[in-house]
Amino acid sequence: MIRSAIAATGSYIPDTIVGNEDFLTARFFTAEGTEITQEPSTILAKFSAITGIQQRRYAHTDHNASDLGFLAAQDALTSSGIDPETLDYIIVAHNFGDVVSGSNRVDMVPSLASRIKERLAIRNPNCVAYDMAFGCPGWLEAIIQANYYIRSGDAQRCLVIGTETLSRIVDPHDRDTMLFSDGSGAVVLEARSQDGRGILAHHTQTHAHEYAGLLQMGKSYHPEKATEPERYMKMNGRRLYEFALQHVPLVIQTALQKAQVPLQQIRKVLIHQANEKMDIAILQRLFKLYGEEYTNQELMPMTISWLGNSSVATIPTLLDLLQKGQLPGHHIEAGDVVLFASVGAGMNINAVVYQF
Known part of the structure; x- marks a missing residue:
């Protein structure tokens, strides 16, 4: 029986750390537009108690989601020694495409998958690259799709990436802003029939x-x-x-x-x-x-x-x-x-x- 097994993993974690204390001067409002007048320290303490979040990571201003995705993919491929030209599919899960720092406009043409394939210098036209928009479960759903390709015999190796720069599409006056961060992770799935993995x-x-x-x-x-x-x-x-x-x-x-x-x-x-x-x-x-x-x-x-x-x-x-x-x-x-x-x-x- 053919199964889809994890052959490599990679990630890119931005090094810009934003702590909860960085929101002490923020002005938060309710959905109705009423300013929240609680002490900032009280707001942060309640937020941390519920979410468990103390810090989050933001991408460098010159990095977009596709850049983070490329770095995660590069990490997976380099650490495993897998030849990028052997990939049959590149599926990139995201929700907002490339959002340039200082803007919240979505940029998804060409697809992030095509951009990452170009950055990886893959020449093989049979390596199909496309994006997946499925909310937060998008990366896992892309894994499920890749599994179908592999189980059907259509693919031997699939690169599945999840990448996002949520810091650029959040409202700085909404307390939920403190939840979100930037980053990317990648996995290479490949066909296995011997060891039961997958x-x-x-x-x-x-x-x-x-x-x-x-x-x-x-x-x-x-x-x-x-x-x-x-x-x-x-x-x-x-x-x-x-x-x-x-x-x-x-x-x-x-x-x-x-x-x-x-x-x-x-x-x-x-x-x-x-x-x-x-x-x-x-x-x-x-x-x-x-x-x-x-x-x-x-x-x-x-x-x-x-x-x-x-x-x-x-x-x-x-x-x-x-x-x-x-x-x-x-x-x-x-x-x-x-x-x-x-x-x-x-x-x-x-x-x-x-x-x-």
């Missing part, structure tokens, strides 16, 4: 009815800027939290059932780094479905405290750090079964069960 099963859902508007573009919360044409990413945080707790555990459970893998066999859970409190609550709900209690804190490594939420980049970055021994206390051994899961705009949810 994707065992997956499950995806789109809950557009009733929930499509939980994440969307909208005007600035600052009343003096609300009439300007610029649009920023807006989130109904409370409803999104409730949505995730209700639906994500069920999607994960379905993926595990497809894979015929019991929950007790999962060695690591790599979940989209959206909100620490929410991610923990999702696992608690998942274990409850099986009549158990989530107690193993080593099961779910997290990077959100120092990397923030970089959307499609969070899981592949987390995976690369884990694979390269850069997450103290966490490691993956041969034969381990790992669960990947994500939720985001659309509203989309997906989960993948993978054996190393």
Whole structure:
């Protein structure tokens, strides 16, 4: 049986660190345009307690999402010694394309995948490059697509990248601005038929009815800027939290059932780094479905405290750090079964069960 196995990982983490204290002078407003008059330190303390975020990373002003994606891809290919000319597909997950520093205008022509292919100097025209827009679960959904190509015999190797510069499309007067960050991660999937490694099963859902508007573009919360044409990413945080707790555990459970893998066999859970409190609550709900209690804190490594939420980049970055021994206390051994899961705009949810 042919399976899609991870042959290489890579990431690019910007070195510009933005701490919570950098928002002490920010002026935040409600969605109705009313200024929030709480002490800044109180706002930051509450934010940190809920999200777990202490820092986030912002891209250099001369770097766009495609630049970050190229650097992550280069890391994966160079560290593994894989010849870029042997790639059959390059799939790049993002949500806003290249957004130049100082602007929030989306630039997606040509596709980021084509830009990255050019930067990698790949001449092979049979290496197909295209983009994936699927909210935060976009990278994981691109992995699922690549798996179909490989399982069908259409491809032997696929490069799957998640890259984003969310810092350039957030409203500086919206407290949710503090959630988001920039970064990129990449994985090379390849066909394997001998060692049993690879994707065992997956499950995806789109809950557009009733929930499509939980994440969307909208005007600035600052009343003096609300009439300007610029649009920023807006989130109904409370409803999104409730949505995730209700639906994500069920999607994960379905993926595990497809894979015929019991929950007790999962060695690591790599979940989209959206909100620490929410991610923990999702696992608690998942274990409850099986009549158990989530107690193993080593099961779910997290990077959100120092990397923030970089959307499609969070899981592949987390995976690369884990694979390269850069997450103290966490490691993956041969034969381990790992669960990947994500939720985001659309509203989309997906989960993948993978054996190393």
